[in-house]
Amino acid sequence: MPATSLEQIVSLAKRRGFVFPSSAIYGGLGSTWDYGPLGVELKNNVKRAWWRSVVHERDDMEGLDAAILMNRLVWKYSGHEATFSDPMTDCRNCKSRPRADHVFVAQKGRDPKGIDEINAAIAAKELKCPKCGSTDLTPARPFNLMFKTTVGAVETGDDSGLAYLRPETAQGMFVNFGNVLDTMRRKLPFGIAQIGKAFRNEITPGNFTFRTREFEQMEIEYFVRPGEDEAAHQAWIDARTQWYVDLGMRRENLRQREQEKHELAHYAKRCVDLEYRFPMGWSELEGIANRTDFDLKAHSRSPQNPDAVGELTYFDQEQKKHIVPYVIEPSAGADRATLAFLCDAYDESLVKEPPAEETTKLRELVESFAKSVGKRDPKQMEPATKERLVAAAEKIAAALPGSLPELVALSDDADANRIEVWKKVKGAAEKLGEEHTRTVLRLNPRLSPITVAVFPLKKNEPRLVEMARGIKKELQSAGLRAVYDDTGAIGKLYRRQDEVGTPFCITVDFQSLEDKTVTVRDRDTMGQERVGIGEVPAALRAKTA
Ligand code: GAP
DSSP states (O other): OOOSSHHHHHHHHHHTTSEEETTGGGTOOTTOEEEOHHHHHHHHHHHHHHHIIIIITOSSEEEEOOOSBOOHHHHHHTSHHHHOEEEEOOBTTTOOOOBHHHHHHHHHSSOOSSHHHHHHHHHTTOOOOTTTOOOOBOOOEEEEOOEEEEOSSSOOSSSTTEEEEOSOSHHHHHHTHHHHHHHTTOOSSEEEEEEEEEEOOOSSOBTTTTBOSEEEEEEEEEEEOTTSHHHHHHHHHHHHHHHHHHTTOOGGGEEEEEOOGGGSOTTOSEEEEEEEEETTEEEEEEEEEEEETHHHHHTSOBTTBTTOSSOOOEEETTTTEEEOOEEEEEEEEHHHHHHHHHHHHEEEEEOSOOOHHHHHHHHHHHHHHHHHHHHSOTTTSOHHHHHHHHHHHHHHHHHTTTTHHHHHHHTTOTTGGGSTTHHHHHHHHHHHHHHHEEEEEOOOTTTOSOSEEEEESOTTOHHHHHHHHHHHHHHHHTTOOEEEOOSSOHHHHHHHHHHTTOOEEEEEOHHHHHHOEEEEEETTTOOEEEEEGGGHHHHHHHHHO
16 A cells, blocks of 8 residues: 555654654754665665766766856846745735735636736735635735855855855756867757755745755756757656656656646746656656756846856857757756655555454544544634544544554554544554554665665574675675664564565575575565575676666
8 A cells, every 4th residue: 555645754764764854953944854874875876866867878968066156147147036036925814924926826817917916916805815715915025035145254244245055956057058068079969967956945845855945956958959949858758757667656656747838937938847646646746848048048148148258059060150059957856756756665565464353442443533533623623634534534444454554554644643542543553553564665676775685594693694794795795785684583674674675685594504595585575585695696786787
């Protein structure tokens, strides 16, 4: 059973060392996260797979690692200083701060012509707060999303040292277009790829690592002759979709969404969002835009840009003249992709039926929870939440013990945890779940944080321990991420590795001492086969290539 709520993923991520809340010892900092020992391996594998696919396996791409701090003029001429902002309004009644343009579109059914039209509608009380329905809204104000910092030792008190933490990696590639073109002697079409941090002072961060203020992007700027842009754009849409599928993402959880005219950035000719079906609903994973010649023109010296010292153009031998290439931009988020792979890989299933009397007790507890939710004062719990919990509890109660994984999944639900009776249900479900359900991350072996774990059948048998440690060392030398573990019984060790997505486990037993074979256990089939120790590294490398 896949994850039904983001809380399940958050809980697993914290429990098993994938992602921790940042600076938790001081109470944390809203919506910032630290990748733990397994999370950093997973995210690095995602980034490595992306780099391999878009740089190493292609002949038309080059890599780049541009600085995060750039000349402020980059952000002036890219348009970010003037326009990279969201118009926000404050509701004086419920103190929420919705995006005013979203409110306008939702309630008027069309785009506003600008902030003045939004404010006229607010003044005429034509717009309502989407949270409480009040029309007591403040005029909309633009909030720039770029983080400011100061470059240099002294705070000058004026703007002379002002710099921004880049809000996208893209501009670093545009301003390096000429450098890459000349040094690598490139001909159109060719592209530049870059992975790096970006920062946005998001007004509404949230949904775990989905929307944060500090995140990593994996972006491509692909330069083509005008006229060849549409075909190149479609080719990138197809290639990028296939990349996720090749890494194991289920096709039914991935869709292409054509941006509507009113959504398109002013410079974009077409943009397709790749969306993933996250537990909170379909949401953007990656945007693939045709940005035309906007960016290279914007950073080239011209009457509109007297600050640039050169022109970002391409000498076209066929036409014997300088042209400004068009740009196709597949722009993905490393954190979002990592989160999507985690969600997609999550699987919780029943492996063994619990005794009938335990099932009956649990069913009674779930039924009394459903009744208790039903009685709750609707002011304390929104009717829709109440309905959702009652429906889920009734469905689960009717289908126990088969629905035990669903119940375990619900145990982290924030709304359910607001209800006292839930504590009992949660305790009983988790206890039963521990013995009878199995959580597996069915990650593609190329993404798994650990490729193989090696165990000795007995940790107090020195010959087994020595052999297991030796095999682990050899696997490490073969370039595989291998770990040794002897901190539990074999069954428990398998479960632990299943939960973090390790595709293979090796057990060294007494037979290994005699015939130099080991048991290799497959995470997905749970099948075990005996393999000669000498053949293990090559066999595993073949399965993870
Ligand atoms: N250069 C184009 C650009 O930056 P974008 O749609 O704003 O386009 C591209 O961002 C991708 O970066 C998104 O599809 C998403 O995966 C990721 N991203 C954007 N904002 C993010 C945030 N606040 N937190 C996490 N990822 C984010």
